[in-house]
Amino acid sequence: MSASTKRPKLKLNLLGNDGQRKCKEMMERPVKVLQIGEGNFLRGFADWMLHESARQGKFHGSVVVTQPRPGGKAKLEQIREQDGLYTMITRGLSQGEPVERAEMISIFARCLNPYEEWQEFLELAELPSLEFVISNTTESGLKYVPSEYTPGEPVLSYPGKLTVFLHRRYERFAGDPSRGLIHLPCELLEGNGDVLRDCVLRHSEDFGFSEDFRTWVKECNRFLNNLVDRIVTGAPSREEADLLTDRWGYEDQLINTAEPYHLWAIQGEEALDKRLPLKQAGLNVHWVKDLKPFQLRKVRILNGAHTLMSSLGILHGVEHVREAMEDPRIGPWIKETVHQDIVPALNMPEQNLDEYAEEVFERFLNPYIHHKLQDIALNMVGKFKVRVLPTLLSYEKNQGVWPARLIRGFAAMLLLYRAVPTPDGYQGQRLNGEPVALRDDPGALASFASHWEGYDALGSDRKQQLNLRVGALLSDPELWGENLNERDGLREAIVEEMLLLEGVKA
Template sequence: MHIGAGSFHRAHQAWYLHRLLVSGDSRCTIALGNIRNDANSLLDQLALQRGQYVLETVTPEGKRDYETITSIQKVLPWDAEITALVAQGADPSTQVISFTVTEGGYYLDNQHQLDPRHVDIQADLKGDVRTIYGTLARILTQRMVLNAKPVTLLNCDNLRHNGERFRNGFLSFLKLKGDDSLFNWVEKHTASPNTMVDRITPRPTPEVAARVNAATGIGDKVPVMGEDFIQWVIEDGFIAGRPALESVGVEMVESVLPWEEAKIRILNASHSCIAWAGTLIGQTYIDESTHQDSIRQMAWDYVTEDVIPSLSPSPLDLNKYRDVVLARFGNPYIKDTNQRVAADGLSKIPGFITPTLMETYQRGQIPRATAVLPALFFLFMQRWHRGELPYSYEDGVLDAAAMHSMFESADPLHQFVSDKALFSSLADNPDFYQLMRDTVKRLECWVANPQQKLKAQAEALTA
């Protein structure tokens, strides 16, 4: 059973399970549902199509392929009590419960612990089902009562140590809830392997359905599209059996750490850098922003100067991985939007960026290239505060009133840099504050003249 009916799941995990079915291994299929009611129209249409839809993939050279995905064989209708999710999750035939709820959907603080102050967590502690924690508590309570068979809880989000941190958050939630019996059952009867997932999957536009119809003759109302690159790395720690994923290209490993660190810091952080920067100079798409020389240089410098030294030695060729990632971002046929990638910055900074800032300082270096990323986000949110973004900004942990208050203060940047939830111990570091002040000033000049090289601007400011 998968929780989270977004495009990424349908282009990624569902594709791998479909490949298993195509190979003749029909032992595992997917039941798909959602925690909230924001995907009801998608689920309704998928149900009309018997769970099937067309996946369009496109290479950087523009070659498009089409495949009907058949692995979702049960669509779980939504209601406020998540009745179908509970029934399916408690069913003995469900051996894996996987989920994609975005980085902000785990409500973790800068120490990676559950933040119980959030209104959604407070609601779920009282029995509601707004979060993955409240949802799984209700599902697993029923599973425990009915059969108590083990189940693997598989995190498929871009979260460092995602299985471990989800599990710690979930057990903390159950402890706060005072549910000792379920806490003990979860400890003994579930497993939460760490994973790394990767495939760029933009929100589908009407043009996707038109291309699918023209190429295949299928009138699919809910197709999905993504790049041709795909990767899934999983620690082989399932508790109740698993699909033979290794036979369809999934890498089953003892530890995902080298892969997840490279992916989160090189791909995810650079992706956000490009989205924030591109938005600031009036661009809409990731590919056009990547082809802006100054923006590409920001991402390249960040990875080369600060990330690669932090992650070395590595079993991966990090220089090659950097170049492949930037080539993927520049794919002109994906048309991934800056809006999609720019989302959830308040979770991405502590998760994707702050570790590199801290480790660069620990090596005795100044993280000038990495400081560009949070400085871009500061300027991005300044635009949001002024109502000047060209689109709505989505962030699962954004306190809009507090953010507006920060930008109305005498020194918004000082408040931003002093936020321990974003920058951990660096929030007390005057050198980091000065670095951020210098970087923001330099970027303000760049936004006014994006054709000028950033290093030239830095030299001009210093002079």
């Protein structure tokens, strides 16, 4: 019998008197945050931060959590069944030292299902204490979907629900400018605050709300752009959960796990930290005028390194990020590429890029995270175009030479993408000839297959063949946004690296 079937489920009454008192005190504070999103990420990111700030006596509020889509009902019910309590496990490496700690999170005052408790949801808009709306509805949830609004019935989309919610608040407080809210969308979209505001304004027209209301939305509400970064791995394995259940004496259906690293950059003035005191609590939160430097360093360093290691790692038969970092052929190459090719191309000394890079490497080595290179390689062509190619071109423009390490990454991707159509989709191959599935845009894969068709990897004229095929691939503006074959010396540099990767003397 599983341990979880022999233990009671986590509830407030299972805690000791002191534990109950502390949790109740947090839960009974005024509601300051409406949270749209019941999933692992917000519970392991924003809620954990709010709890930490509250624990330190800095944040004097609580959270009402709702789900953004009907399918979230089951998770919301689990939160409700556990009186809003769950255990947050942080584990990994921090400054080279192993970290593992568990905390009881008790920041939720209420759970509301807006699809079944629509009026109760709208009544939250009338709370004078409410100040913030935090959301994570995935990228697909933060977009405009034409909708109709029937009073008394919930709107399906998050922006649509928020529009009605804000209209209720506008009417309740007669357009009082001081009753606008601060919106912090955590969806992984550039300009996510701007996107949300524009969706609300469009819905307000669809729903027939007044121009005065739209003016209040624009002038009295703050839709701040956000960049969030933390790997939240969610529930542990069933076996580990059973061990924890035995250790704690109760079953927690909502155990959440995350790495120690966390970053929340918010495009707003630092004075706002007085209202949402996360930085004051010692958390890695930045109130900034411009998010672009934070976005750029993440895309070019963290995401760029991921994309580079995935192609080279898969070619060599490596399966996971940590394995790649520990591989003597790949790990040192990744570190050198970041420090010597990517960081100089960014030219952002104020961002402490080398220090950030070391944090990234530490995250890659987290023994509790098993990130598959095959998953990172999904849609690699588009990712390479955004994450790596701009760095490659910038380096050559500034230094006058092609960076050998980045060229090796480009060569590895082109070798991996020797696409061959099969009944099950397109396949590439590792350096040892083993086939590997390619998951990418069908048009891009068809282009690669066409350019590689007839290539004889064993032919004596291999270098000549590679020159022709790499030249054709680089000439395809549909793949790269321009004709890269017109860049002096690029094709030749890539071909030399491809021959070296294949063990052929150039």
